[in-house]
Amino acid sequence: MDPNNRLYLNFGNNNDRLAASDRTYPTTPSTFPQPVFPNQQSGSAQQQQPSGQPYQGGYPNANYFMQNQGQSQNQYPAQYAPPQGQDYGQGQQYQGRSSTPGTNDPNVGLAHQFSHQNLGGAARAASYGARGPSPAQRPRTAGSSAHQQQQASYNSYLNAPMPSQTPRQPDFQPAPERNPEKYGTNANNNQKKCSQLAADFFKDSVKRARERNLRQSEMEQKLSDPNQNAARREQIWQNGGKKEGRYLRFLRTKDKPENYATIKIIGKGAFGEVKLVQKRADNQVYAMKSLIKTEMFKKDQLAHVRAERDILAESDSPWVVKLFTTFQDANFLYMLMEFLPGGDLMTMLIKYEIFSEDITRFYIAEIVLAIEAVHKLGFIHRDIKPDNILLDRGGHVKLTDFGLSTGFHKLHDNNYYQQLLQGKSNRPRDRSSVAIDQINLTVSNRAQINDWRRSRRLMAYSTVGTPDYIAPEIFTGHGYSFDCDWWSLGTIMFECLVGWPPFCAEDSHDTYRKIVNWRQSLYFPDDITLGVEAEHLIRSLICNTENRLGKQGAQDIKAHSFFRGVEFDSLRRIRAPFEPRLTSAIDTTYFPTDEIDQTDNATVLKAQAIANGKAVEETPEMSLPFIGYTFKRFDNNFR
Amino acid sequence: MDDNNGSGDDVLGVYHLPRPLPLWLNPAYAKHIVKGNFMTLSARPKTVDQGEWIAHQVVEHYRNLWNFVRVIHEKEEDGTTTCNANSCPRMSAGANHSFTWLNNKREPVELPAFEYITLMQRWISGKIDDENIFPTDANGVSFSHNPSITTTPLSQLSNPGDRDWVGKRSGFPENFVEVCQTIFRQMFRVYAHLYWAHFTEPFYHLNLEKQLNSCFSHFVLTACALDMLKPQELEPMQPLIDLWAANGTFPPGSKAYDYANHRAGDRLMQLGNVA
Numbered sequence: 066m067d068p069n070n071r072l073y074l075n076f077g078n079n080n081d082r083l084a085a086s087d088r089t090y091p092t093t094p095s096t097f098p099q100p101v102f103p104n105q106q107s108g109s110a111q112q113q114q115p116s117g118q119p120y121q122g123g124y125p126n127a128n129y130f131m132q133n134q135g136q137s138q139n140q141y142p143a144q145y146a147p148p149q150g151q152d153y154g155q156g157q158q159y160q161g162r163s164s165t166p167g168t169n170d171p172n173v174g175l176a177h178q179f180s181h182q183n184l185g186g187a188a189r190a191a192s193y194g195a196r197g198p199s200p201a202q203r204p205r206t207a208g209s210s211a212h213q214q215q216q217a218s219y220n221s222y223l224n225a226p227m228p229s230q231t232p233r234q235p236d237f238q239p240a241p242e243r244n245p246e247k248y249g250t251n252a253n254n255n256q257k258k259c260s261q262l263a264a265d266f267f268k269d270s271v272k273r274a275r276e277r278n279l280r281q282s283e284m285e286q287k288l289s290d291p292n293q294n295a296a297r298r299e300q301i302w303q304n305g306g307k308k309e310g311r312y313l314r315f316l317r318t319k320d321k322p323e324n325y326a327t328i329k330i331i332g333k334g335a336f337g338e339v340k341l342v343q344k345r346a347d348n349q350v351y352a353m354k355s356l357i358k359t360e361m362f363k364k365d366q367l368a369h370v371r372a373e374r375d376i377l378a379e380s381d382s383p384w385v386v387k388l389f390t391t392f393q394d395a396n397f398l399y400m401l402m403e404f405l406p407g408g409d410l411m412t413m414l415i416k417y418e419i420f421s422e423d424i425t426r427f428y429i430a431e432i433v434l435a436i437e438a439v440h441k442l443g444f445i446h447r448d449i450k451p452d453n454i455l456l457d458r459g460g461h462v463k464l465t466d467f468g469l470s471t472g473f474h475k476l477h478d479n480n481y482y483q484q485l486l487q488g489k490s491n492r493p494r495d496r497s498s499v500a501i502d503q504i505n506l507t508v509s510n511r512a513q514i515n516d517w518r519r520s521r522r523l524m525a526y527s528t529v530g531t532p533d534y535i536a537p538e539i540f541t542g543h544g545y546s547f548d549c550d551w552w553s554l555g556t557i558m559f560e561c562l563v564g565w566p567p568f569c570a571e572d573s574h575d576t577y578r579k580i581v582n583w584r585q586s587l588y589f590p591d592d593i594t595l596g597v598e599a600e601h602l603i604r605s606l607i608c609n610t611e612n613r614l615g616k617q618g619a620q621d622i623k624a625h626s627f628f629r630g631v632e633f634d635s636l637r638r639i640r641a642p643f644e645p646r647l648t649s650a651i652d653t654t655y656f657p658t659d660e661i662d663q664t665d666n667a668t669v670l671k672a673q674a675i676a677n678g679k680a681v682e683e684t685p686e687m688s689l690p691f692i693g694y695t696f697k698r699f700d701n702n703f704r
Numbered sequence: 705m706d707d708n709n710g711s712g713d714d715v716l717g718v719y720h721l722p723r724p725l726p727l728w729l730n731p732a733y734a735k736h737i738v739k740g741n742f743m744t745l746s747a748r749p750k751t752v753d754q755g756e757w758i759a760h761q762v763v764e765h766y767r768n769l770w771n772f773v774r775v776i777h778e779k780e781e782d783g784t785t786t787c788n789a790n791s792c793p794r795m796s797a798g799a800n801h802s803f804t805w806l807n808n809k810r811e812p813v814e815l816p817a818f819e820y821i822t823l824m825q826r827w828i829s830g831k832i833d834d835e836n837i838f839p840t841d842a843n844g845v846s847f848s849h850n851p852s853i854t855t856t857p858l859s860q861l862s863n864p865g866d867r868d869w870v871g872k873r874s875g876f877p878e879n880f881v882e883v884c885q886t887i888f889r890q891m892f893r894v895y896a897h898l899y900w901a902h903f904t905e906p907f908y909h910l911n912l913e914k915q916l917n918s919c920f921s922h923f924v925l926t927a928c929a930l931d932m933l934k935p936q937e938l939e940p941m942q943p944l945i946d947l948w949a950a951n952g953t954f955p956p957g958s959k960a961y962d963y964a965n966h967r968a969g970d971r972l973m974q975l976g977n978v979a
Contacts, residue, residue, distance in 0.1 A: 234723065236975040237730040238904075245910050249780035256910040259771040263915035266768055267738045270745045277749055284751070288853065299854050306751030306847020310874065313756050317763040317832075318840040346842070 320392040325353060330663050331656040336360050338666050341404055341653055350650045352404040355397040357666060380442055383637060384435035386455060386465040396670050405463060407456025407645040408655030414451055418564050422596055424642045425561040430631050431462040436550045437619035449553035450534040460641030532573050533566040537580045538610055551615035555606025563593055598627040715967045719943050720800060728903040731976030734947050736918040741955050746926040753846045755871015758884050759838050761926050766828055768919045769891050776902050777821055786906050792817035797896035797940035817897055824890050831883055839875040846873040888932035895920050896940040921953050928959035935963040947972045
């Protein structure tokens with residue numbers, strides 16, 4: 066038994082304990098720092114014990130057991146035994162009770178229940194009747210002192226000498242050697258689901274209870290404010306209760322895509338699409354990403370879906386796009402996220418080609434903070450690129466796409482990259498229609514650059530995506546760390562100022578080669594003048610990992626002279642250089658919806674399924690790879 | 705005095721347990737994937753309406769239970785299941801307990817456990833999916849009354865003199881508690897069957913006994929705390945409840961702890977140390 070595989074509960078009212086640990090290790094169960102069963106007496110159990118205490122009235126008189134031999138319940142503390150002891154009557158009682166709910170039952174006639182008990186027979190009952198002290202004499206209170214007393218006397222009773230030489234049969238059935246093989250594949254699959262779901266259940270429940278306790282104590286703090294009048298206090302209480310209640314309803318409800326009306330498809334990728342949707346129940350607007358399960362499965366993206374779900378679910382950062390809930394059906398995984406109407410940085414770069422140094426400074430500074438936030442959550446993004454940098458209503462940056470949208474996530478598979486580096490060009494089939502002449506190792510040809518720019522979006526949507534921003538250590542397989550995201554930052558900054566990413570080539574194969582040979586291929590075009598500090602910062606980021614700025618943390622980057630005068634702490638509060646101008650909550654001006662095929666993937670898949678005559682999976686959330694994917698955030702689900 | 709052959713002197717004797725004792729009563733196999741005070745997960749948040757909390761717990765525990773049932777109940781490709789009419793001709797929990805359904809003539813009938821569980825599942829999900837019993841509309845949500853803060857007691861919100869019941873203001877029906885008690889009782893029987901008939905085959909072999917223990921002990925703790933199970937209904941699993949009170953799974957102060965026979969639990973712990 067690995068102690069690290071254990072969850073620890075007991076967080077209750079001791080907020081000091083959980084404050085520090087709560088965030089840092091979001092997915093590992095071993096990090097709840099509580100000792101095993103710490104002072105059970107003082108836990109939150111008492112604090113939150115529901116009020117009803119129905120059994121306290123029933124101390125029976127001492128003759129009870131003598132009069133009612135044959136009771137099957139005779140081993141219970143007597144106050145819990147039913148008042149009458151006939152076996153037959155007992156059965157009737159059960160029957161009567163259970164028939165009631167059956168009356169409005171859809172399966173009338175079947176679903177009634179009744180308990181039949183084969184009692185031990187007269188001999189056993191008699192031996193019990195003759196037995197020594199009745200359990201009813203046991204101190205009833207749960208207080209530890211009483212219990213210990215009892216235990217002490219009991220122990221001495223047990224310590225009586227045993228007939229030591231009598232051969233005895235074992236007390237317990239011997240445990241056989243475990244043999245999971247003797248069960249079928251389905252049972253073994255279900256074993257995995259079961260194990261995972263049970264762990265997830267406790268992990269999620271602990272997290273929710275913790276957060277609930279925090280909300281509770283915040284509310285109590287508000288209530289204890291002496292300036293609060295009675296009406297306001299009542300309001301606080303009621304709102305608190307309703308909000309918790311709505312969340313509980315949300316938890317026990319299965320969400321489904323039909324609950325949302327599609328307004329527009331705002332993005333399409335190899336693994337799915339992103340739609341602007343409106344929840345039918347309350348007209349709230351969201352971005353709904355739907356990922357095609359079979360594609361995810363084929364392309365080996367499952368771990369990455371999970372990683373993305375985890376990071377988004379854990380994060381509460383203004384720099385990370387907010388995930389409200391995830392759900393699934395037979396064909397898709399759905400992620401319901403906040404809609405960021407400003408579009409993405411890729412679209413901005415396509416539109417403006419280059420940014421001034423001031424505007425670049427703003428975006429790069431914000432991206433530094435965003436990457437820092439992700440790193441603080443314990444994640445390496447590994448795929449920072451303009452497509453994944455979204456702009457919110459105010460034009461500020463948020464990161465998205467933690468592990469999806471493109472195929473560059475076989476990050477641990479060194480062979481995959483080695484093949485790409487050594488082998489032949491691997492032009493993906495879905496890009497053959499946008500064949501462009503190969504761009505040479507040193508890009509200088511403006512016309513070709515423009516071609517590249519035109520194919521930019523197509524590339525972003527392809528399975529293979531663009532490797533332009535990925536750090537070389539990820540390809541070469543010698544290991545990578547947090548600083549690989551700072552390399553990506555350097556390449557984005559280059560693109561903002563120069564107009565194309567430093568290693569761009571028409572073919573991914575060439576891009577890889579250029580990135581790995583960055584010492585030769587990093588080239589600042591002569592016709593574009595960069596500030597000395599800007600170029601220095603880029604060169605400090607696009608370099609070998611030993612010398613890379615940010616290796617010791619984001620503060621070194623923030624301290625670079627390029628950012629002189631930038632106030633990082635208040636950056637998100639200043640006005641962005643570009644603020645989206647929106648006419649409504651569902652304005653998609655900043656998304657290239659004209660260029661996106663507005664046919665829903667669901668429609669396509671349904672048509673395919675009908676054509677293939679495929680049966681639909683019965684319980685989609687139970688298909689093994691997607692176990693535990695479902696997530697529900699407390700906030701903002703039910704505004 | 706301290707022998708293990710089921711003499712009346714043994715505090716466990718009253719349970720008429722098979723000897724040697726079932727594997728799941730061995731403290732070494734009564735362990736968990738979680739440690740700590742489970743009450744933190746069962747206790748109703750103060751502001752939350754009691755009906756809402758019960759509904760939440762019903763659904764959570766039903767989902768948990770079904771994770772285990774699936775293992776014994778779902779067909780392999782060749783159509784076989786671990787729990788079948790041969791392995792479990794009755795819905796039993798040891799030799800002393802078996803459970804029957806009422807047929808449409810309201811007669812109790814014995815069914816193979818597999819059929820029983822199928823019916824149970826259909827019946828429970830019929831309840832849980834019924835909007836009239838388990839409403840899900842976010843607008844219908846209420847809160848718990850707190851005499852020191854909320855001034856309008858629940859009953860006065862409607863006509864005075866109208867009957868009141870748990871969950872009324874949140875839209876739960878009058879028989880809601882009764883329905884939930886029945887669901888909990890049914891789920892308890894299934895758990896009891898899993899322990900008595902399937903603990904070793906397959907859960908132990910599949911390394912799931914700790915998961916089963918954690919989910920079932922949380923179930924018992926919650927069901928007792930919310931009065932969804934009466935103490936006498938725990939009988940088929942009483943020795944395990946005793947053991948969990950003794951090994952700290954059920955914290956003092958919880959009803960499950962109060963319902964335990966502590967001497968029996970201590971005895972099992974002691975046997976576990978000897979073994």
